[in-house]
Amino acid sequence: MEIEARANPMDKYLRADRIPHIWCSGCGLGIVLNAFLHAIEELNIDLDKLAVVSGIGCTGRIAGYINTDSYHTTHGRAIPFATGLKLANPEMKVVVISGDGDLFAIGGNHFIHAARRNIDITVIGVNNYNYGMTGGQLGPTTPLGARTTTSPYGNIEHPFNLCHVAHAAGAVYVARWTVLHAIRLKNSIKEALNKRGFSFIEVIAACPTTYGRRNKMPDALDEMRFYREHSVIKHGIDPSQANIEIGKEIVVGKFVDIEKPTFNEAVEELKKKVKKK
Amino acid sequence: MTYWVEEEEKKVHGKVYIIKDRCKQCGFCIEFCPQGVLQQSEEFNAKGYHPPKLVETDEKKCVGCGFCQMICPDFAIFVEKEEENEERD
Ligand SMILES: Cc1ncc(C[n+]2csc(CCOP(=O)(O)OP(=O)(O)O)c2C)c(N)n1
Ligand code: SF4
Ligand code: SF4
Ligand code: SF4
Ligand SMILES: [Mg+2]
Numbered sequence: 001m002e003i004e005a006r007a008n009p010m011d012k013y014l015r016a017d018r019i020p021h022i023w024c025s026g027c028g029l030g031i032v033l034n035a036f037l038h039a040i041e042e043l044n045i046d047l048d049k050l051a052v053v054s055g056i057g058c059t060g061r062i063a064g065y066i067n068t069d070s071y072h073t074t075h076g077r078a079i080p081f082a083t084g085l086k087l088a089n090p091e092m093k094v095v096v097i098s099g100d101g102d103l104f105a106i107g108g109n110h111f112i113h114a115a116r117r118n119i120d121i122t123v124i125g126v127n128n129y130n131y132g133m134t135g136g137q138l139g140p141t142t143p144l145g146a147r148t149t150t151s152p153y154g155n156i157e158h159p160f161n162l163c164h165v166a167h168a169a170g171a172v173y174v175a176r177w178t179v180l181h182a183i184r185l186k187n188s189i190k191e192a193l194n195k196r197g198f199s200f201i202e203v204i205a206a207c208p209t210t211y212g213r214r215n216k217m218p219d220a221l222d223e224m225r226f227y228r229e230h231s232v233i234k235h236g237i238d239p240s241q242a243n244i245e246i247g248k249e250i251v252v253g254k255f256v257d258i259e260k261p262t263f264n265e266a267v268e269e270l271k272k273k274v275k276k277k
Numbered sequence: 278m279t280y281w282v283e284e285e286e287k288k289v290h291g292k293v294y295i296i297k298d299r300c301k302q303c304g305f306c307i308e309f310c311p312q313g314v315l316q317q318s319e320e321f322n323a324k325g326y327h328p329p330k331l332v333e334t335d336e337k338k339c340v341g342c343g344f345c346q347m348i349c350p351d352f353a354i355f356v357e358k359e360e361e362n363e364e365r366d
Contacts, residue, residue, distance in 0.1 A: 002331045005294040008352045019352060025301035025326070030350025038347070180309075182347040221304045228309075 013037040013047075015067050022061060026220025028179035028205025032126055033062050035182050036097065039189035050093045053082040055102035058132040058207070062097045076106030079114045082121050090264050093193055096123045101131045101139040104160055108140070115169035115198045120262040122192045122199045125162055128207035136210025143246045147214040163239035166200040167256050173199035174239060174256035179206065180227040181252060188254065197262045204250060215246075291341025291356040295328055299353035302326035306345035306354050314339045329354065 007016065014037070023029045040050065047068045054063035056075035063070035073081045078096045086094040096103075103111050103125045114121065130148050131137040138148040138155050141162060145154045166174045173195045177185040185203060192199035206212055206223040217223045227250065234242070235253040242251035261269070293314070300322055307315045307329055318330040332338070341358035 001336070002293045002295050002329075005296050005355070008294075008296060008299075008355050010352055010355070014352070020299050020301075020324075021351070023350065026303035026305070027350060030352070031348060034347065034349070034352065179350075180348070183344070186347070221308060224305060224308070 010034065010037050010041075013040065013067055014065055018065055021065055023058060024207075024209045026206060026208050027058070027132075028128065028203070028207070028220070029059055029062065029126060031179040031182055032059075032097070032124065032185070032203050032205060033065060035179075035186040036062075036095075036124065036189055037066070038186045039193065042186070043190055043193060045093060045193070049091060050095070051082075051085055051089075053078045053085065053094065053096045055098040055107060056133070057099035057102050059097065059099035059126040059128075060102060060133075076102055076110065078102065079107060079110040079119075079121075079123065083110075083114055083119050086119060086121050087264065087267075090120075094121045095193070096121060098123075098125065099132070100125060100127045100129070100141040100162070104140045104162060104165070112165065112169040115166055115171045115200070117263045118170060118172060118197045118260050120197055120264055122189075122195070122201070124189065124192075124201050124203060126203050126205050127162060128205045128211055130207060130211040132207045132210050136207075136214065141244075143244055145246055146211075148211065149214075159244065161239065161243045162202045163200070163242055163255055166202075167239045170198070170260070171200045171256065172197035172258050172260050173254075174202075175200075175254040176202040176204070176242065176252050178204040178227040178231055178250060178252060180224050181231070184252075191254075191257075195257075196265075197260055204244075204252075287360045288337075289341050290337050290359050291339040291343070292359055293331060293339055293345070294355050294357070295330070296353045297322045297328040298324070299351045300326050300328035301351050301353075302328070303350060305348045305350070309348050310345050311342060312338050312340055315345065 052063045052070040054060040055078040082094045082096045137150040140160045142155045175188045206220040208220040231250040233253045239255045315329040346355045
């Protein structure tokens with residue numbers, strides 16, 4: 001027999017009084033949060049040495065559910081906030097978890113420059129192909145042809161391939177998973193948390209309520225089945241070859257894992273050099 | 278007289294725990310359990326959803342892989358592994 005329980009062992013990492021969370025049935029965000037919590041548990045990370053920063057959006061609510069220092073910043077500004085936090089507290093692990101719109105529309109400049117400077121933070125970008133929170137407008141990752149509230153006849157704007165953007169801007173670790181790859185996602189988050197420098201993980205997640213229902217996947221389970229049948233793992237592939245198009249295979253995997261001095265390290269080097277003079 | 282010791286084989290099972298009132302009936306745990314251990318119940322929870330329950334046929338079918346726990350977006354299901362010692366035939 002199954003056993004009825006009142007609490008989940010992961011509740012110790014949650015602000016459990018806020019659970020059940022606000023996300024819709026089948027929304028992928030709960031899986032992202034769960035994978036993240038399992039990653040910090042397995043790495044045995046001291047919660048006093050961890051900060052989670054989010055922007056605005058359904059994804060932005062993640063920070064508010066984690067029982068650690070967490071910040072729900074203004075729209076698009078999670079990365080500059082995290083950058084300051086990391087520079088002032090180099091011993092802390094600083095993680096940004098936010099949505100495609102928050103990180104790549106209003107916050108797009110912050111993303112590319114944090115990657116370029118190799119700021120030592122981890123960014124988990126949840127791509128649900130639209131602005132979920134505000135009713136399903138098209139955003140910078142909406143696939144060509146997709147229907148949203150602001151593209152009722154199909155999207156005509158070319159989307160960003162987020163992993164390609166991250167790679168081109170200089171990220172030292174770039175991976176993509178769907179929420180169906182929950183265990184691989186968790187393992188990837190562990191790698192990213194241990195990586196020195198700017199690490200980026202794109203997570204493809206279902207938003208049945210505002211995106212799926214306008215794009216022939218009203219049930220999150222349909223989208224999860226699509227991931228099962230149409231995702232292919234291609235580790236090490238050039239991210240420019242991993243565009244996302246409607247109905248086509250979704251390429252997932254770890255695309256980039258390189259070494260480069262971080263911004264913090266460069267500052268320390270510079271301090272030494274200047275003192276010698 | 279025997280010259281060997283019967284080795285014990287450890288089989289792993291899982292005990293499935295469900296927090297019924299957290300479930301939002303997405304069906305992920307049911308669909309993606311590799312052992313087909315779960316099914317939707319008839320029962321309603323406080324939000325009006327049907328939480329999952331075990332398929333009754335085989336109590337030991339759950340192998341404790343924990344995938345249902347990883348894939349549940351609502352922290353509504355988790356698994357404890359238990360090892361059982363069984364004599365080899
Ligand atoms: C300065 C500012 N502009 C616009 C908004 C309205 N707004 C709230 S969330 C959001 C987009 C959220 O999209 P995304 O980041 O993809 O998050 P999701 O809800 O899809 O997880 C927008 C435009 C705002 N809150 N602040
Ligand atoms: S609107 Fe979309 S992203 Fe927001 S909670 Fe619902 S399913 Fe999730
Ligand atoms: S632990 Fe694995 S086998 Fe057991 S119910 Fe969950 S998914 Fe199925
Ligand atoms: S995965 Fe969680 S929320 Fe979905 S049906 Fe199973 S227990 Fe309910
Ligand atoms: Mg979004």
